[in-house]
Amino acid sequence: MTTPRTALVHDWLTGMRGGERCLLALCELFPAADVYTLLHVPGAVAPEIEAHRIVTSSLGRLPGAARHYRSYLPLFPAAMRQLRPRGYDLVVSTSHAVAKAVRGGDGALHVCYCFTPMRYVWDRYDDYFGRGGGPLTALVMPPLAAALRRWDRRTAARPHRIVAISRYVAERIRRAWGREAEVIHPPVDAARFRVEEGDDGYYLVVSALAPYKRVDLAVAAARRLGRRLLVVGTGPEERRLRALAGPGVEFLGFQDDATVADLYARCRALLFPPTEDFGITPLEAMASGRPVIAFAEGGALETVVPPGGPEAPTGLFFRRQTVEDLVDAMRRFEDAPDRFEPKALRARAEAFDRPVFRERMQAYLDGALREHRGC
Secondary structure, three states, rough: OOOOEEEEEEOOOOOOOHHHHHHHHHHHHHHOOOEEEEEEEEOOOHHHHOOOOOEEEHHHOOOHHHHHHHHHHHHHHHHHOOOOOOOOOEEEEOOOHHHHHOOOOOOOOEEEEEOOOOOOOOOOHHHHOOOOHHHHHHHHHHHHHHHHHHHHHOOOOOOOOOOOOOOHHHHHHHHHHHOOOOEEOOOOOHHHHHOOOOOOOOOEEOOOOOOHHHHOOOOOHHHOOOEEOOOOOOOOHHHHHHHHHOOOOOOOOEEHHHHHHHHHHHOOEEOOOEEEEOOOOHHHHHHHHOOOOEEOOOOHOOOOOOOOOOOOOOOOOOOEEEEHHHHHHHHHHHHHHHHHHHHHHHHHHHEEHHHHHHHHHHHHHHHHHHHHHHO
């Protein structure tokens, strides 16, 4: 099959998080693709993405949009209408907010790689608007969120096909949009990580410090057990978490990729207490030969392998999001740390490696294009 003329559509380009790493892998698949996005902060994403032609909406010209773009949430649908990719065979939207609403036109096949339906107005509404938003937010947001939910559900009909990042998200798509989705798990860049002999005895958290990430559970559990915990990340919860912490908890703030890889390589285990749509940090820990202690919900159930089954274990689960349950899981881990084999952990991560993702996505898109063209 000849290489299709391709447009990639992404919500916004303001930093390199999990979604942008998926976009990076797609840019490698389609090196001649144009990238359409609501907002682009130059230099904020990988050079391999920046090398593409990037088309933006007018949202980036609004005051403070580079840092406070989420404040313009009511304008996202209108800004999305400004992005009109034309003259392409294939449009791939990578969407957790509005990118899936793009109109491909000209008979192009539109495939949405969906991180989640718009989380601001569905299951994470309270995290963004329900706590401490003030009386104006309490007055304005409920009818606005209802309108955005209707828009989100209506525009979910635009992609010809939807691919979800996890079975967990596929079920959410079914509930919110009434559509079925294939599942192709996101990539971990296993080459960034290495396996070391031994560890330095600390537990590790790598996370944004936001309420729904439940870093407070890890901080409180480490304090109760008197264990050393290193926390990588920044966010609005930092002050509260510092107040909860004991003397063994260290907040390292933002760290670059090389430093994070070093921290994974020398940790005892990764603590992963949130419910995530997928969750890439457990795979990063496994790529470093380190086990994971995770809350048994969401995407972690699709990556972490507990003891007792036919596969080599890669971590332990705790069943309730409580300090007591996490403490119990940490004690169970410490009672038998040798059950986790670094080579098996690494092998589990490599099953989700970037080349694997590219191969699966290429095969899926090739098949979808053939069917779309009636070949």
